[in-house]
Amino acid sequence: MGQAVGVEVGLADVPALERGVALLGSGGGGDTVTAAALLRGRLAAGDRNALTPLGELARDAQVVPIGVIGATAVFAEKLPSGAEFRDAIAAVERWTGRRTDALVSIEVGGLNGIVPLVVGGQLGLPVADADLSGRGVPRLDQLSVAAAGKGLTPLVLAEPGGQVLVLAEATAAEVERTARAFLAGAGGWAVLVLAPIPAAELADCAIPDTVSSALSLGRQALSADAEALAATTGGRVLGSGRVVEVSRRPGPGKHGRTGFARGSATVRDHRSRTLIRLEMENEYLFAMRDGEPVASTPDVLALLDHRTGVPIPCDVVRRGVEVAVLQLPAAPFWTDPRHLPVLAPRAFGIDCDPVLEVRR
Structure with missing residues (x-):
């Protein structure tokens, strides 16, 4: 060898x-x-x-x-x-x-x-x-x-x-x-x-x-705000504002087994005054703006603390924190039609087609 x-x-x-x-x-x-x-x-x-x-x-x-x-x-x-x-x-x-x-x-x-x-x-x-x-x-x-x-x-x-x-x-x-x-x-x-x-x-x-790639992404994130990070990675900022609501609930189970906990976090965008709602399980999975789908898995969705730029996990996000909502492009493996259904919204019980608007 x-x-x-x-x-x-x-x-x-x-x-x-x-x-x-x-x-x-x-x-x-x-x-x-x-x-x-x-x-x-x-x-x-x-x-x-x-x-x-x-x-x-x-x-x-x-x-x-x-x-x-x-x-x-x-x-x-x-x-x-x-x-x-x-x-x-x-x-x-x-x-x-x-x-x-x-x-x-x-x-x-x-x-x-x-x-x-x-x-x-x-x-x-x-x-x-x-x-x-x-x-x-x-x-x-x-x-x-x-x-x-x-x-x-x-x-x-x-x-x-x-x-x-x-x-x-x-x-x-x-x-x-x-x-x-x-x-x-x-x-x-x-x-x-x-x-x-x-x-x-x-x-x-x-x-x-x-x-x-994670190392490169981290270097960029440590030296840039959310808008600059999105511009250099092929991503986009869906909005920036305050988390106005967080709800949590039991997830759907299968065959009598309890599923992962589900929930949502809602951000009021400071500029447009629209509401961006993120559906989450263990990860952020799906984003809507005033009820219209705008982003989804397998793209990466992240909430960044406005002050520090640190990503906020689903299990600790809370009302009142100022955030940027960031979308990063999925690896090409997951946009391949043969593999996409494995991480598409319906794989998590969300009845919607993937919304993959980010392009390299």
Whole structure:
């Protein structure tokens, strides 16, 4: 196997990476602050983090998708020891008989845009400049490998208490249900590791260049306001104003199971005096202006604090805060008609076609 050439991510890059992955979380994705602190700690301790484009990995390199799932808000209260990641990777290696050559994030949006770099530095493994979502997604059956028809099993779940579960065979929907059941007894979160994927195959079912793109996006966001950020990224600002209403409600369940919590946040635009309503689940999913659809998933929707520019997650948005409503273009993978239904509004129970007005 050839040696891949890596680009190091250093301490000076962490603030930009954190801001970029927070934006791509679309209001979800978990606690980037704690993930960034973990990365800073590992870098300060001397870890080296190599970020490698997919095309620079040997075609037969075995790339392991990795991430954290569950109630990631608990992540800050119940920090990983590091053993969870080692145990999960070791288990998938034993089950498949293949050795891990590199890691790739399951989700660039939120804390999972950072966690693989922490693990890669700890284990001395390069991290592919790619991920399996291109943004924040709430369900495992919405990862790009599932959308591309590759499947998710075999996979491993490892929780902080030491329990490790190998799921040998299941549909993507069954994987999602099994993982949620496992999390109920896992203390809130768990490590997810998928079986190694040869780099040559990963190119067809992953979204390339997303970690470096998040880093670039974060650099721009740290040095520009929302209007300038939209202009340089092919996005747009839907409006700026005060959050005048936030409502939350139980989500629609399936087969007797409770769904994710749903809700909405309404912003009164200062200039037009129109009302911009954002429908949200784990992420911001759909935007209307005075009742007319103006933006939707799979584009990334974000609320930025007017004073600091920091993205405001769905679970903490509140009345009275001044915000800008930002729309960023989806990765081309998700605008492909073969994959679009997986993240379109109807995939979340919103009876509307996708509204993808942003163009590169």
